[in-house]
Amino acid sequence: MPPDTTLTELHGWRAGLLWFPDPQTPLAQHETDGLLVTGRSADGIARVVAIGPYASIKESFIDLPITHWPGLCMAPGFVDLHTHYPQTDVIGSPADGLLPWLEHYTFPHEKQFSDPAYAHEVSAFFLDELMRHGVTTALCFATAHPESVDVFMAEAQKRHLRMITGKVLQDRHSPDGLRDTDTALSLRQTEALIARWHGVDRLGYAITPRFAPTSTPDQLHGAGEIAQQFPDVWIQSHVAENIDEIRWVHELFPEARSYLDVYDRAGLVRQRAIYAHCIHLDETDRRHMAEAGASAAVSPTSNLFLGSGFFDYAASDTAGLRYGLASDVGGGTSFSPFHTMHAAYTVARQTLEIAGIGRPGFSLAPEHLWWQHTAGAAAALDLGGKVGNLLPGCEADFVVLNPKATPLLARRTAQTETLAEWLFAMIVLGDERLVAHTVVQGQAVSDNRA
Structure with a gap:
């Protein structure tokens, strides 16, 4: 031709x-x-x-x-389906689990990103590190500060990268300096950032509730209304990562059937919605995510490091749930796609305890591991045929x-x-x-x- x-x-x-x-x-x-x-x-x-x-x-x-x-x-x-650029400098921090790790390291560190100069230095390092490891597309958390989005987008634009990020929404159970003190303002800031950055060059915006416990129902439903208004923007958050976290969600949202149902009731489970971890989901949740077009970001180095559990590949395949691999820096322990693929292989080999019945693990084929970090992750992002x-x-x-x-x-x-x-x-x-x-x-x- x-x-x-x-x-x-x-x-x-x-x-x-x-x-x-x-x-x-x-x-x-x-x-x-x-x-x-x-x-x-x-x-x-x-x-x-x-x-x-x-x-x-x-x-x-x-x-x-x-x-x-x-x-x-x-x-x-490589396509990294879930990572946090503001957590670059807390990678490798010891903790007893997810919630203590957030409290002792992540939240205090993220407060610094209200300073554009600081955000600039970290985002430049982070993006250069991604490229050094062969990652050319990523779905990335910023912080609760709009400045953290503006700086990251500008640095990604300078490097001609395809990056997706968003201002974190968190209006409760968060420290001063990181908590959205005005819920309505946090939503207006989200809309303004969408207008400023989404679809500019190869950049994309993601509506970003941190996770259900740190958002009030009003903030979650407001985010869902924005998602309905802008169907081509992404949604990113965390779900069913850790047993203590799940228990907390049930206490805060007793009316919800499950952790995922909290997001679903707010209108946040749809095409282009990416939920990190998805470890402790049941069959109903997996099937609903698949039917809605939402995807899972599998974060094996983070899950191993924090002792959160193992992603169930077999159950996800049965449900038709789309997924791809993610570094989850800084809970994740490496920027390297090779380390992530190796960890995913290790996770799949583990025996899973489901309803008291042990199910043996299995070996993921090398081509499947590679696909999860390239074409498969791109499809999960609804970017199949464009990247990966x-x-x-x-x-x-x-x-x-x-x-x-x-x-x-x-x-x-x-x-x-x-x-x-x-x-x-x-x-x-x-x-x-x-x-x-x-x-x-x-x-x-x-x-x-x-």
């Missing part, structure tokens, strides 16, 4: 290739010598034009400038992997006989050193080779 002549800045990238021909199915395709062609369309967004074996498609693109990375492999940029894959039409965000980045990786990957073995070796042994380059919008923006 001849190239689209309306595209500008056509460029070829030659290396190995890894992508998902059917983005709804976790079956990857791998080419040892591939060609990825990118170009900029009339809307200013760089997209994939063609992908395939180098020998098969090079003749369709005469005089194409090509960047050649022998021995490396291009793959979709390298099919023609997808935005030109990708990583370039070096399977010989460390002596152990080089030794192990050289001995693999199947694609599954090769991917799994990188999942288990990989970290940011595996990411040789990160390419955002057709521009190499991060180089980890030094």
